[in-house]
Amino acid sequence: MSPSTKTRATMHDVAREANVxxxxxxxxxxxxxxxxxxEPRITKAISALNFKPNSAGRALRAxxxxxxxxxxPDISNPVYQTITKGVQNILNKTDxxxxxxxxxxxxxxxxxxxxxLDSNYADGFIFxxxxxxxxxxxxxxxxxxxxxxxxxxxxxxxxxxIKVSAGAVELAxxxxxDKYGGEVLFLNGPTSTIPGRxxxxxxxxxxxxxxxxxxxxxxEAESFDVEAGLVALSKVKNISKYxxxxxxxDLLAAAALRSLSTLKIDVPNxxxxxxxxxxxxxxxxxxxLTSIDYxxxxxxxxxxxxxxxxxxxxxTLYRKVNIAPELVERESA
Amino acid sequence: MSPSTKTRATMHDVAREANVxxxxxxxxxxxxxxxxxxEPRITKAISALNFKPNSAGRALRAxxxxxxxxxxPDISNPVYQTITKGVQNILNKTDxxxxxxxxxxxxxxxxxxxxxLDSNYADGFIFxxxxxxxxxxxxxxxxxxxxxxxxxxxxxxxxxxIKVSAGAVELAxxxxxDKYGGEVLFLNGPTSTIPGRxxxxxxxxxxxxxxxxxxxxxxEAESFDVEAGLVALSKVKNISKYxxxxxxxDLLAAAALRSLSTLKIDVPNxxxxxxxxxxxxxxxxxxxLTSIDYxxxxxxxxxxxxxxxxxxxxxTLYRKVNIAPELVERESA
DNA sequence: CTTCCTGCTGTAAACGTTTACAGTAAGTTA
DNA sequence: TAACTTACTGTAAACGTTTACAGCAGGAAG
Numbered sequence: 001m002s003p004s005t006k007t008r009a010t011m012h013d014v015a016r017e018a019n020v021x022x023x024x025x026x027x028x029x030x031x032x033x034x035x036x037x038x039e040p041r042i043t044k045a046i047s048a049l050n051f052k053p054n055s056a057g058r059a060l061r062a063x064x065x066x067x068x069x070x071x072x073p074d075i076s077n078p079v080y081q082t083i084t085k086g087v088q089n090i091l092n093k094t095d096x097x098x099x100x101x102x103x104x105x106x107x108x109x110x111x112x113x114x115x116x117l118d119s120n121y122a123d124g125f126i127f128x129x130x131x132x133x134x135x136x137x138x139x140x141x142x143x144x145x146x147x148x149x150x151x152x153x154x155x156x157x158x159x160x161x162i163k164v165s166a167g168a169v170e171l172a173x174x175x176x177x178d179k180y181g182g183e184v185l186f187l188n189g190p191t192s193t194i195p196g197r198x199x200x201x202x203x204x205x206x207x208x209x210x211x212x213x214x215x216x217x218x219x220e221a222e223s224f225d226v227e228a229g230l231v232a233l234s235k236v237k238n239i240s241k242y243x244x245x246x247x248x249x250d251l252l253a254a255a256a257l258r259s260l261s262t263l264k265i266d267v268p269n270x271x272x273x274x275x276x277x278x279x280x281x282x283x284x285x286x287x288x289l290t291s292i293d294y295x296x297x298x299x300x301x302x303x304x305x306x307x308x309x310x311x312x313x314x315x316t317l318y319r320k321v322n323i324a325p326e327l328v329e330r331e332s333a
Numbered sequence: 334m335s336p337s338t339k340t341r342a343t344m345h346d347v348a349r350e351a352n353v354x355x356x357x358x359x360x361x362x363x364x365x366x367x368x369x370x371x372e373p374r375i376t377k378a379i380s381a382l383n384f385k386p387n388s389a390g391r392a393l394r395a396x397x398x399x400x401x402x403x404x405x406p407d408i409s410n411p412v413y414q415t416i417t418k419g420v421q422n423i424l425n426k427t428d429x430x431x432x433x434x435x436x437x438x439x440x441x442x443x444x445x446x447x448x449x450l451d452s453n454y455a456d457g458f459i460f461x462x463x464x465x466x467x468x469x470x471x472x473x474x475x476x477x478x479x480x481x482x483x484x485x486x487x488x489x490x491x492x493x494x495i496k497v498s499a500g501a502v503e504l505a506x507x508x509x510x511d512k513y514g515g516e517v518l519f520l521n522g523p524t525s526t527i528p529g530r531x532x533x534x535x536x537x538x539x540x541x542x543x544x545x546x547x548x549x550x551x552x553e554a555e556s557f558d559v560e561a562g563l564v565a566l567s568k569v570k571n572i573s574k575y576x577x578x579x580x581x582x583d584l585l586a587a588a589a590l591r592s593l594s595t596l597k598i599d600v601p602n603x604x605x606x607x608x609x610x611x612x613x614x615x616x617x618x619x620x621x622l623t624s625i626d627y628x629x630x631x632x633x634x635x636x637x638x639x640x641x642x643x644x645x646x647x648x649t650l651y652r653k654v655n656i657a658p659e660l661v662e663r664e665s666a
Numbered sequence: 667c668t669t670c671c672t673g674c675t676g677t678a679a680a681c682g683t684t685t686a687c688a689g690t691a692a693g694t695t696a
Numbered sequence: 697t698a699a700c701t702t703a704c705t706g707t708a709a710a711c712g713t714t715t716a717c718a719g720c721a722g723g724a725a726g
Contacts, residue, residue, distance in 0.1 A: 035705075053683075055392075057711095120388050284584075361674095389713085393714095
């Protein structure tokens with residue numbers, strides 16, 4: 001009685017059992033109306049034989065897989081988990097399944113991923129990339145299935161996109177300067193990534209508007225995680241001269257809180273800290289983390305909805321959404 | 334030049350272009366040796382036509398989808414994210430793809446999930462469930478594809494399983510009592526779940542061995558998350574009489590740290606806290622969290638490896654692995 | 667030289683669906 | 697009643713692969 005010995009009922013079996021053509025079975029399954037006397041025979045046969053339509057047969061014939069592929073650069077990062085959750089929220093209400101693509105941190109991983117989609121294992125693609133590259137752009141433009149882009153990676157225009165507006169750092173800076181005054185340190189992630197670059201730009205501009213050269217008030221972590229944040233902060237000399245720290249994401253903010261706690265510097269009374277992403281982490285840290293919200297779960301939901309809408313109706317206009325940053329105040333600032 | 338107008342090259346096209354039979358193309362693609370003069374013609378045709386084999390055709394004919402389905406009760410919980418990461422670590426080295434199943438918190442969701450696998454969209458199933466039920470057990474036993482179970486849900490024996498040994502709470506208790514003495518509170522998750530039940534049992538037994546009735550030193554949160562933990566703890570009267578708190582997972586421990594911080598109770602000097610799961614969270618909290626490690630990422634890797642091994646060779650003996658708890662000491666205890 | 671391998675080839679038949687098409691019965695209209 | 701419409705039916709042909717099978721060339725063995 002091992003799994004492999006059991007054999008599945010097919011539509012043919014159902015048709016024979018119900019004494020009906022296979023086409024009628026197919027039509028019934030796909031929600032078309034069938035003759036009154038036929039319907040009960042089919043339902044009976046289906047449950048008697050425990051029939052379930054075979055995905056591969058269906059996919060081959062209809063060239064629809066009922067699968068959506070989601071690319072997640074790094075599943076360890078809470079912000080991607082939140083986005084994934086948003087995508088699931090929507091997909092779970094439909095009969096689409098969610099494929100989690102392999103890690104796509106590097107350009108090569110991105111290219112391999114986009115390339116693989118040519119194998120037709122997904123009907124739609126939700127693309128998230130930390131890196132930008134002409135090769136990615138080119139490969140992406142050759143994609144044969146509709147895609148939604150979450151984030152600010154640059155691709156061709158015939159695609160629904162959900163970007164985040166640039167103002168996060170500016171927002172944080174204004175808030176911190178207004179509230180506390182003093183000097184502000186920006187703990188950034190790698191500027192080789194899109195958010196790293198954009199946030200750096202945001203910081204420098206915001207500082208420039210205040211007549212300050214921001215370059216002397218920045219430190220760059222090697223990646224967007226806690227360890228890299230700790231390393232980066234340990235290189236900052238005389239950290240206590242700062243009145244506040246803006247961190248490029250919540251994990252770096254967690255690193256900041258940790259560093260400051262080790263140094264016995266009180267947050268927010270001596271130094272205030274603001275993160276970006278407003279992930280679940282923010283509520284868990286102590287002090288709880290003031291963070292800029294980019295509505296990650298909502299972005300995931302939006303992306304899923306966009307891809308479903310487009311699959312439903314390929315001709316709808318491409319939608320370009322910008323999510324505005326919103327400061328969520330907690331204890332750390 | 335919209336995606337839908339482009340048409341894909343098939344194996345027939347490649348065969349024609351290479352002036353070779355379709356069977357030879359298929360064989361070449363699947364790694365069989367072909368005649369010397371044929372191989373370059375095929376490779377050339379493939380790249381000229383940019384041919385990629387169609388997953389559906391392949392799946393239908395070979396009845397292999399190259400997909401593994403992973404069920405994750407609740408993707409918000411860091412421990413499942415870590416397990417997912419482990420699974421990915423292994424799958425990404427192969428040409429199997431990862432399907433993330435919809436949430437399966439309730440019995441009904443589990444039944445629907447298991448049932449859906451009959452549609453043959455996955456070659457293997459990695460099953461994780463928080464709940465236990467005869468119906469689940471029965472449905473699971475009818476599964477037509479090999480499965481690996483992570484966790485202590487009870488199913489039939491013809492399955493590879495990766496359980497966690499029961500000793501976590503006992504381990505934490507011994508450590509806390511030895512180190513700090515005094516009374517210990519157990520902050521549990523819902524006892525309607527398998528881990529909740531098991532951890533309660535572990536606590537009560539461990540207490541009994543010390544001649545204490547544990548039932549008076551337990552509090553049950555409604556779910557395994559921070560909010561529920563806060564609510565549960567707020568109901569504990571005179572919390573400061575305890576010398577330490579064992580929490581059934583890291584999220585509940587985060588809640589405990591938060592509560593205690595609000596109450597200005599110092600951790601670990603007044604009350605020590607231990608979590609279970611040793612997720613990324615442990616290093617991020619302050620004070621950093623002492624936690625019982627059940628090697629989540631490794632469990633994910635093991636599960637993926639088990640399923641791959643079994644797909645490779647269905648006759649291997651079913652493996653039953655027990656992961657022993659290990660206390661990872663940090664600041665909170 | 668024949669016989670037997672060995673190692674490759676191409677032909678053709680699946681795999682389980684969906685769907686274009688033609689057919690038919692019943693209802694509607696004139 | 698005949699002619700048309702409506703609403704369903706069944707037949708059969710795809711969809712793009714893999715693979716059983718038979719065929720064939722060339723080398724080894726006798």
